[in-house]
Every structure is written in structure tokens, then in C-alpha cells.
Amino acid sequence: MQAEVKPHTVAYDRKDFMTDQHVRWCPGCGDFMILNTMRKVFADIGVRKEDFTLVSGIGCSSRITYYMETYGIHSIHGRAIATASGVKLANPGLSVWVATGDGDCMAIGGNHFIHAVRRNIDLNIIIFNNRIYGMTKGQSSPTSPEGLKTKTAPGGVYERPFNIGEAAIGCGASFFARVPDKDYKMLEETMHAAYKHKGTSVIEVLQNCVIYTDGIHEQITSKETKDENQVVLSHGETIRFGKDDEYGLVLNGMKLKKEKFGQSIPDEAFLKHDMHEESSPFHLALARMQLPEFPVATGILRQVEDVSYDAQVYNAIEAAKKYTPYKSTSDLFMSGNTWEVK
Amino acid sequence: MAEPTISTPVNKVVVRFSGDSGDGMQLTGSLFSQSSGLAGNDLTTVPDFPAEIRAPQGTISGVSSYQVQFGGTEIYTPGDKTDLLVAMNPAALAANLKFLKPGAMIIVDADEFNRKNLKKAEYENNPLEDDTLSDFRVIKAPIAFMTKEALKDMGLDTKTIMRCRNMFALGLVYHLFSRPLESTVAYFEKKFAKKPEIAKANSKALQAGYSFAESTEINALSMHIPPARLRKGMYRNIDGNTAVAWGCLAAAEKTGKTLSLCSYPITPASEILHELSARKDLGVVVFQAEDEIAAVCASIGAAFAGNLSLTTTSGPGASLKSEAMGLAVIAELPLVMVNVQRAGPSTGLPTKTEQADLFQALYGRHGEAPLIVLAASTPDDCFEFAYEACKLAMEHSTPVILLTDSYLSSGNSPWRITPPQELPDINIPEYKGAPEDWQPYQREAEYLARFWKYPGQARFEHRIGGLEKKENSGNLTYEPLNHELMVKLREEKIARVAKKLPKQNVYGPDSGKLLIVCWGSTYGSAKTAFTELLEEGHDSMGFTHFNYIKPLPENTGELFSRFDELLVCEQNNGQFAAYLQTQYPGLKIRNYNKIQGQPFFVDEIKQKIRETLEESEYAG
Numbered sequence: 001m002q003a004e005v006k007p008h009t010v011a012y013d014r015k016d017f018m019t020d021q022h023v024r025w026c027p028g029c030g031d032f033m034i035l036n037t038m039r040k041v042f043a044d045i046g047v048r049k050e051d052f053t054l055v056s057g058i059g060c061s062s063r064i065t066y067y068m069e070t071y072g073i074h075s076i077h078g079r080a081i082a083t084a085s086g087v088k089l090a091n092p093g094l095s096v097w098v099a100t101g102d103g104d105c106m107a108i109g110g111n112h113f114i115h116a117v118r119r120n121i122d123l124n125i126i127i128f129n130n131r132i133y134g135m136t137k138g139q140s141s142p143t144s145p146e147g148l149k150t151k152t153a154p155g156g157v158y159e160r161p162f163n164i165g166e167a168a169i170g171c172g173a174s175f176f177a178r179v180p181d182k183d184y185k186m187l188e189e190t191m192h193a194a195y196k197h198k199g200t201s202v203i204e205v206l207q208n209c210v211i212y213t214d215g216i217h218e219q220i221t222s223k224e225t226k227d228e229n230q231v232v233l234s235h236g237e238t239i240r241f242g243k244d245d246e247y248g249l250v251l252n253g254m255k256l257k258k259e260k261f262g263q264s265i266p267d268e269a270f271l272k273h274d275m276h277e278e279s280s281p282f283h284l285a286l287a288r289m290q291l292p293e294f295p296v297a298t299g300i301l302r303q304v305e306d307v308s309y310d311a312q313v314y315n316a317i318e319a320a321k322k323y324t325p326y327k328s329t330s331d332l333f334m335s336g337n338t339w340e341v342k
Numbered sequence: 343m344a345e346p347t348i349s350t351p352v353n354k355v356v357v358r359f360s361g362d363s364g365d366g367m368q369l370t371g372s373l374f375s376q377s378s379g380l381a382g383n384d385l386t387t388v389p390d391f392p393a394e395i396r397a398p399q400g401t402i403s404g405v406s407s408y409q410v411q412f413g414g415t416e417i418y419t420p421g422d423k424t425d426l427l428v429a430m431n432p433a434a435l436a437a438n439l440k441f442l443k444p445g446a447m448i449i450v451d452a453d454e455f456n457r458k459n460l461k462k463a464e465y466e467n468n469p470l471e472d473d474t475l476s477d478f479r480v481i482k483a484p485i486a487f488m489t490k491e492a493l494k495d496m497g498l499d500t501k502t503i504m505r506c507r508n509m510f511a512l513g514l515v516y517h518l519f520s521r522p523l524e525s526t527v528a529y530f531e532k533k534f535a536k537k538p539e540i541a542k543a544n545s546k547a548l549q550a551g552y553s554f555a556e557s558t559e560i561n562a563l564s565m566h567i568p569p570a571r572l573r574k575g576m577y578r579n580i581d582g583n584t585a586v587a588w589g590c591l592a593a594a595e596k597t598g599k600t601l602s603l604c605s606y607p608i609t610p611a612s613e614i615l616h617e618l619s620a621r622k623d624l625g626v627v628v629f630q631a632e633d634e635i636a637a638v639c640a641s642i643g644a645a646f647a648g649n650l651s652l653t654t655t656s657g658p659g660a661s662l663k664s665e666a667m668g669l670a671v672i673a674e675l676p677l678v679m680v681n682v683q684r685a686g687p688s689t690g691l692p693t694k695t696e697q698a699d700l701f702q703a704l705y706g707r708h709g710e711a712p713l714i715v716l717a718a719s720t721p722d723d724c725f726e727f728a729y730e731a732c733k734l735a736m737e738h739s740t741p742v743i744l745l746t747d748s749y750l751s752s753g754n755s756p757w758r759i760t761p762p763q764e765l766p767d768i769n770i771p772e773y774k775g776a777p778e779d780w781q782p783y784q785r786e787a788e789y790l791a792r793f794w795k796y797p798g799q800a801r802f803e804h805r806i807g808g809l810e811k812k813e814n815s816g817n818l819t820y821e822p823l824n825h826e827l828m829v830k831l832r833e834e835k836i837a838r839v840a841k842k843l844p845k846q847n848v849y850g851p852d853s854g855k856l857l858i859v860c861w862g863s864t865y866g867s868a869k870t871a872f873t874e875l876l877e878e879g880h881d882s883m884g885f886t887h888f889n890y891i892k893p894l895p896e897n898t899g900e901l902f903s904r905f906d907e908l909l910v911c912e913q914n915n916g917q918f919a920a921y922l923q924t925q926y927p928g929l930k931i932r933n934y935n936k937i938q939g940q941p942f943f944v945d946e947i948k949q950k951i952r953e954t955l956e957e958s959e960y961a962g
């Protein structure tokens with residue numbers, strides 16, 4: 001059977017996951033919140049320190065590897081997921097995490113992203129989505145919103161951006177969550193859930209870059225507007241948002257529609273969130289919700305049980321070992337047509 | 343009709359089986375090779391199949407051939423030209439006439455030389471009836487008819503019966519070389535265990551062919567090729583790709599490591615991926631990645647995680663992997679990349695052989711990125727060098743590129759099955775101190791290898807990556823002098839591997855006018871050419887062949903200095919020669935390059951050596 005991640009017996013503190021390296025993000029960068037939360041989660045999760053491996057690509061996000069006192073690989077641009085896949089398959093007993101950005105993961109690393117998700121390999125992928133290339137100083141990324149002025153689109157971006165949730169769920173993701181960087185509680189819970197989930201967990205963090213896209217997620221995350229503009233999903237509960245939770249979602253034909261509670265529409269017609277629903281169109285619809293027509297959905301949009309790729313690989317190995325006539329290389333080499341020279 | 347030139351006593355023979363791709367020629371050839379091995383002969387084979395998966399039946403483009411040279415002496419090549427051609431249809435005859443020695447013997451299935459097939463083969467007249475074949479000894483065997491006769495009582499349909507024609511032909515050839523039938527019959531019984539009637543049909547056809555030969559003129563031509571003097575031990579035939587896969591399996595077993603293979607399919611390397619995919623039973627973790635880059639990056643991840651890590655590819659894939667190979671260099675992780683070279687650039691001639699990725703292996707990464715480069719020389723020594731690549735990677739904490747090529751990958755030669763206890767030890771440098779004192783870029787003193795510590799090992803948690811490392815601590819640093827030091831250390835680490843390598847040998851006189859130099863798969867033709875010339879009395883030349891490309895063996899320069907001139911034979915535009923020039927400036931080098939997607943013929947090299955010797959004589 002597949003090796004399970006070994007539980008630890010030592011109690012950790014988040015300080016146990018601090019390295020001696022100076023953290024080099026810009027003051028006020030959303031990345032700090034992710035780092036702090038990650039340290040806390042790793043301390044609490046119940047995995048021995050030496051059994052974590054954190055893999056990153058290239059970009060501001062990917063510096064995080066140096067700040068976490070675990071095994072880590074700061075790989076090359078776009079290849080964090082590919083590298084992490086090799087780690088996980090080589091030793092499925094490890095808890096493998098990926099830190100990547102919108103450029104790293106959705107542009108140069110897009111191919112690895114869609115295939116990891118398709119395979120459902122047990123990686124926890126955190127995408128720091130600041131909707132810009134930060135480290136290379138402000139070029140458009142595949143998630144830059146239309147109209148955003150960037151170094152490479154001085155007149156405003158005219159490409160259509162990726163919606164990461166839509167891309168992930170469209171590729172068959174078994175776990176997708178969207179979390180604002182400010183909401184460390186939600187991030188903490190989501191990371192725990194991602195760890196528990198056997199398969200690829202994709203967490204999109206709406207991360208603020210104070211230098212190039214400061215406030216880009218503000219409408220969704222700020223105190224003043226978040227009630228209206230963000231719907232926090234909770235499994236099994238009716239979807240509600242608005243200052244007084246007065247709004248909900250109903251189905252109108254094949255589309256979602258925002259409606260007020262307590263008016264012409266009966267309460268039963270309002271949608272409940274079921275993140276475990278295997279069929280994905282509804283999760284996709286939630287992922288696609290955008291301002292101003294809809295609030296942006298956060299929390300765990302989708303979590304369905306499915307066998308992970310690494311489990312499949314090791315199951316296949318176990319099965320092959322059971323039925324093979326070869327117990328060693330000698331058995332193999334001596335099989336078939338051989339002859340002896342005396 | 344000319345007299346047959348295959349007359350006893352002969353020491354080596356080249357046989358070519360040829361037919362339509364549907365005629366089972368590869369199987370026929372490999373069964374014949376097996377029987378040659380069993381008879382104690384040394385041998386080398388080469389397949390030659392159509393480029394298209396389904397070429398039109400009966401046409402020249404649909405011809406599939408299998409050539410084997412076997413003999414009572416050491417055989418290094420499948421032979422330049424053929425002594426015996428088995429042609430199952432007119433197209434096979436037409437396609438192969440150019441490969442025949444004058445006076446060669448041709449066995450044809452005369453029944454297939456009907457108007458329809460002749461037309462497909464673009465023959466206006468039947469070549470069996472005019473003087474097209476007057477230079478050859480032709481045996482017109484009614485193979486189709488006799489096969490039908492032999493199997494007529496078995497209640498099989500015509501298609502199944504006709505599929506056994508190849509075994510009838512094989513029976514004929516077995517008789518010619520006095521081969522026993524038992525092991526082949528046993529093979530059918532095993533292979534078709536679930537379809538005993540098919541096993542029986544094949545055996546019957548084989549026996550019928552054998553008996554038919556007895557009652558015809560072939561009987562008089564039978565000959566005995568004596569066994570070769572091979573080293574004692576158990577043998578089997580092996581192709582280069584299987585040998586690579588098995589060499590890595592052996593290294594994993596020796597070290598108790600799990601073998602991880604992360605690859606992407608590419609011609610002509612895919613068979614390594616196929617073989618190891620079938621070796622889950624020996625615990626191999628195979629990952630067919632979404633692309634070449636993912637494959638190499640996953641291999642880096644697997645190496646970091648502590649597995650023996652392998653990625654296999656061919657030129658175009660090697661290009662895609664080059665950035666990540668740089669990461670493996672700076673991370674100083676053990677990783678083996680096998681490049682089964684094919685003719686480039688770009689898609690080039692994807693099914694043809696070449697040695698033109700040497701520069702890429704040596705230099706094809708940005709920055710100063712040295713690594714070990716090895717090259718295998720024969721299908722069977724792909725085992726040895728794959729094992730060696732794994733050994734050096736782990737002992738020196740470095741990526742290693744093993745170069746093989748299309749010619750080696752599909753060729754077969756007998757492999758002496760190396761008993762596990764004969765495999766050299768693999769000594770992975772071991773850190774013996776306390777975890778607190780360990781640093782990620784601390785080095786073992788003699789060879790400067792980094793100690794390999796990986797996830798799961800408590801108190802050795804550390805980070806690696808592509809950014810420059812501080813000596814010892816491995817912390818990030820942009821210090822100018824540290825970068826220079828690290829560049830030199832990485833180069834020195836590879837240079838020191840030379841201390842461990844076997845001495846470079848010279849065959850023949852160990853000094854003189856001309857040193858024939860080759861590397862990788864040109865070994866077979868060059869060694870044969872050299873040996874034959876030596877036997878003919880040319881004694882002012884030596885021969886040396888390289889498997890260790892970077893670093894070169896320590897005595898290379900001294901060895902070169904004993905000869906006036908070098909003749910470097912390689913299948914590219916002079917890359918190894920140019921590399922040698924950078925390592926040993928001032929060498930007098932002549933190039934002999936063949937860049938036709940085909941291996942050297944022995945005769946070509948002999949001719950070139952003769953010319954060179956004459957020229958240098960003339961030059962004084």
C-alpha cells in the first residue's frame with residue numbers, strides 16, 4: 001500500500017519553521033501573511049518537519065522556500081509543479097507543497113498545472129495571485145484584468161485573463177479554494193483542508209502586491225465592500241451575501257441569478273453550497289462569478305474524493321510485484337532465451 | 343549462375359531477412375540471432391523498418407528487413423554487405439539488391455513473384471527469369487505453396503497459414519547453418535501458450551522448411567560456422583535500449599535505491615520508457631510526464647527526494663531539458679539523462695542515427711555548467727555504461743549525460759549477463775558527523791562531492807535551488823568571489839572524476855604514425871576496420887576508442903603524444919575532434935565524418951585509413 005504521511009509526536013511551534021534567512025519581500029506585501037499562516041499550519045498539522053517538502057518556481061512567491069525550515073526546492077521558472085510531482089512520486093510519504101505565482105503557474109507553467117490537476121497527484125498548490133509579474137517589475141500576467149496598465153500593456157491589457165478556478169475545475173480539479181490574503185483564518189482552515197485532501201489541492205490566494213497592483217483585490221477584500229462583493233462559501237449552507245446576508249443565488253434557466261431573500265422567491269429555491277458534488281458545472285459557475293454582476297466566491301468551492309495519482313502509481317507497483325515471476329534483476333536478466341558459454 | 347561465395351570454411355556471415363512489414367521479418371531475424379547465440383557465435387544485428395507505421399503492402403516503401411552478422415570471431419557490426427538474402431517478395435528483392443556482396447546467395451519465395459507483386463515492386467519483368475540476378479546464386483523456393491501444403495490439414499484459414507511463411511523460410515536457413523530447431527519450437531510453445539494451434543502451425547512450418555532444404559540443392563550448401571571464443575558465462579541477446587534500462591535497474595538494486603524514471607515519449611528512446619514501465623514489478627516508479635521539461639524537472643525532484651533518478655530522451659528532448667539540467671548542475675544532484683541520439687537538427691531524420699549531440703551534451707546549457715558525459719559503444723555495453731552513469735552520478739553528486747544513439751538502441755548483440763557480484767561497488771559519499779555540523783554544500787575531500795541528504799532524514803532539512811550558493815552553507819549570495827569559486831569548484835569536481843576512470847587503451851602498436859580515434863557507437867566499424875588492416879600488415883597505426891568523454895581519461899594526452907597524427911572518425915561534422923583540440927591544443931587531427939543518418943561501413947573506414955596512411959607517407 002501507499003506510504004502514508006507519518007504523524008509526528010513532537011509539538012511544534014511556528015518558530016520551528018523559521019529559517020535564518022532574511023525575508024526579502026517588500027514591506028506590506030501579501031506574501032507575509034501566507035508565510036506566517038504556512039508556518040502555523042505546518043506546526044499544527046501533525047506531520048514531522050523532515051517529511052515536508054516545499055517546492056517553488058520563480059517569482060516573488062517562490063522565495064518562500066528559503067523562509068520555511070523544511071526540505072525545499074526553489075526550482076526554475078514555471079516548473080514547481082513538475083518538480084514537486086517527482087518528489088511526491090519518489091516518496092509518497094512526504095507532505096509536498098507548491099508555492100507558485102500567477103505568472104509561474106498559469107503562463108510558463110500552465111502545462112504542468114493542467115496535467116497535475118488532471119492526474120490528481122497529491123500536491124498542495126498555493127498560487128499567489130497578484131495578477132502581475134512582480135519580480136520582473138510589472139509586466140502583464142495571464143490573470144491581469146482587462147484594462148490594467150502594465151509595462152507590457154501601457155494602454156491597458158486587452159487579453160482575456162485566466163480565471164484560475166475555472167481553469168482548475170475545467171481540468172478536473174478535485175479541490176479548489178479561493179482565499180483573500182488578508183483572511184488568515186480562512187487561509188489556515190483551507191490549508192488544513194488541502195492537507196487532508198488526497199489529490200491535487202489548488203488554493204488561489206488573492207494576494208496584494210503593494211508595488212505593482214496595490215489594491216487590485218480591494219473591492220473583494222476590504223472591510224467596507226467585502227460583504228457585498230464577496231460570498232464566503234460554507235459547505236451545506238445556503239449561499240448568502242450582502243450587508244445583512246440579504247442576497248442569495250438561484251438558478252435561472254442554466255444560469256445563476258442573484259436574488260433577494262424574503263421576496264417573491266421561496267427560500268427552498270435558493271442554492272446551498274455542496275462542495276462535494278462530483279459534477280462540476282455548478283462549481284464552475286461559482287468560480288466564474290465576477291464583479292459587478294456577482295460577488296466573488298471564496299472558501300472551498302470544490303472538494304471531491306477521488307483516488308490520487310500517486311496512490312494509483314503505488315497500487316500498480318504493488319499489483320505488479322504480486323504477480324511477477326521476477327523478484328530481482330537476476331530473475332529478469334536470466335528470463336527468456338539465454339545460453340551458456342563454457 | 344555464379345559460384346556461391348559462402349563456402350566452408352568461413353568465419354563470419356551476414357544474413358538479411360527481408361519482406362513486407364506484415365511478413366514478420368523482425369521476429370524471424372531475432373529468432374535466427376537467438377539460434378546463432380545458442381550456437382556460440384558472436385553477433386550484431388540491425389533492423390531496418392519502414393518509416394511509416396503502415397506503408398502500402400507489397401511496395402518497396404513497405405519493406406522491413408533485419409540484418410545479422412554472426413561468426414566464430416568477435417563481431418562488432420551487423421556487416422556492410424550481405425552474404426545471404428532471404429526475400430519474401432519482389433519488393434524485398436528490389437530494395438535489397440544494393441546491399442548484396444557479389445556472388446551472394448538469395449533465397450526467394452518464388453510464389454510471390456506474380457504479376458501483381460512485381461508491379462508493386464516496380465519490376466517490368468520477372469527478375470527471376472531475366473539476367474537481373476546473374477551475379478548471384480538464387481534459390482527459388484516455393485515457400486507459399488510448401489507452407490500451405492505443410493499446414494493444410496490443420497483447419498486454419500489461409501491468412502493464418504500465410505503468416506507462417508516466415509517460419510518456413512527460417513527453417514530453410516536453419517538447415518543451411520545446421521541449427522537445431524528445439525529452442526525455437528519451445529519459444530513458440532511458450533509464446534502461443536494460449537493458442538496451441540498457432541504454436542503448432544509455426545513449428546510445423548519451421549520443420550517443413552528444414553526438411554525441404556534437405557531435399558534440395560540447399561543441402562549441398564550447408565555450412566558450419568564455428569563458435570566464437572567468448573568469455574565464460576550466461577549470455578542473451580540484448581538491444582541498446584533494453585540494456586540501458588537494465589543497467590539502471592542493476593544500479594538501483596546494488597544501492598538499494600528505488601529507481602525513478604521520468605520521461606516523455608520520443609523516438610528512438612521510448613523503448614527505455616516502455617521497458618521500465620513494465621518493470622513496476624521490480625519497484626520502478628515511472629512517470630510519463632506531460633512534456634520533456636516536466637520529465638527532467640520531475641527527475642530533479644526524485645533525485646532530491648533520494649531516489650536513483652533517470653530521464654531518457656533524444657536530441658529534441660535534450661534541447662528542451664537543457665535549462666533544468668543547469669538546475670541539476672548547480673543543485674549538485676545525482677541525475678542520469680540518457681540521450682539516444684538521432685539525426686538533427688530539429689526533427690531532422692528522426693529514425694536515423696547520428697552522433698551530433700556531443701556538443702550539446704558538453705556545452706548545451708547556459709552559464710558554466712559542467713557535468714559528466716559518457717558514451718556507450720555497443721548494444722550490450724549500454725548496460726555497463728548505464729550502470730556506470732548511475733554510479734558516477736551518485737558518487738559525485740552530479741548530473742551525468744549518457745549518449746547512445748539510434749544505431750545502438752535498435753541493434754542487438756550478445757550480452758554476457760553480468761552476475762550482480764561482478765558489478766562494481768557504488769560508494770555514495772556518506773556524511774558521518776552530527777546533523778548540527780552538516781551544511782548543504784559541504785564537500786567530501788577527495789572528489790568534492792556534496793553529501794546527499796533528502797526529505798525524511800530528520801535534522802538535515804535544507805533548501806536547494808537555482809540561485810548561486812555560498813560555499814559550504816549553500817545560502818544565497820551574490821558575492822562576486824564566491825560565484826567564481828563555485829564555478830571553479832563545480833568544474834574541478836567533474837575534472838576529478840578522471841582519477842577514477844580506467845586508463846585509455848591503445849589497440850595495436852602503442853606508438854606510430856597514425857592513431858585511429860573514435861567514440862561511442864562508431865566503435866564496431868572502426869575496430870573491425872582497424873583489425874582487418876592490422877591483419878593485412880599495416881603496422882604503423884594504433885586504435886583508441888572513447889567511452890568517457892568528459893572528463894577524458896587521465897592518460898589521454900600522453901597517449902596522443904605517441905602518435906604523429908590522429909584520424910578522428912565520427913558521425914557528425916567533427917565535434918569530438920574539435921573537443922579534443924580544445925583539451926590538447928596542437929594535436930594534428932584529420933577528420934573522417936559521415937553524416938548520412940547511417941553508421942559507418944567497415945570498408946569506408948578501411949579505405950579512409952589506407953588513404954591517410956598513403957598521404958602521410960607521401961607527406962614524409
Ligand code: SF4
Pocket residue numbers: 024025026028029030031060130134135208209210211212
Ligand atoms: S513586488 Fe509585489 S509581490 Fe513582489 S514582494 Fe513586492 S509587493 Fe510582494
